[in-house]
Amino acid sequence: MNPFSSLPHDEFRIIDGQGEQSEPVKGIMSRNKVTVFDKTINVSIGDKVIRLLPGGNTEKYIVDDCHFQKGMGGIPDHFSITLIREEHKNKTISGQSINISNSSNIIIGDENVQSLNVVMFEQSMRAMVEAIGKSNASEAERSGALDQLRKFLSNPTVAAILGGATSGLLSLIK
Incomplete structure (x- = not known):
């Protein structure tokens, strides 16, 4: 028996890189993460996650990382999926200026x-x-x-x- 089955589960859909939309998937969503106890889902980095909200609005996310974890100690097999809100994917940092001269192989980034x-x-x-x-x-x-x-x-x-x-x-x- 899944000890997490009594927790509220949000429903969402996964859209893969070819635009194919999954059947509804249920998972436990938090701010930037979702845990899914259905080990048959197909999810990859870069896929989109669309969550329908009660008022009819949607939240759109991009899969930043996904990890399958085998069950242990009463916790069933599950996917742990890290999400980035779609509107935050190209966030900019204001007020910061970086000047580089006579250099090569420099990477400036924010997280992933x-x-x-x-x-x-x-x-x-x-x-x-x-x-x-x-x-x-x-x-x-x-x-x-x-x-x-x-x-x-x-x-x-x-x-x-x-x-x-x-x-x-x-x-x-x-």
């Missing part, structure tokens, strides 16, 4: 914003490749657009920033 930005970029590029494929442009125009994307992604600077996402994105462009 850099990795989240790569995930969001990857999702946008996937959508762009799909949109090019479905466009009414001629085959030559579509091929030219995909060649330009391939050239952009093959640039060493871009590849260094995107890391492992580069090969996945290049494989989309046929």
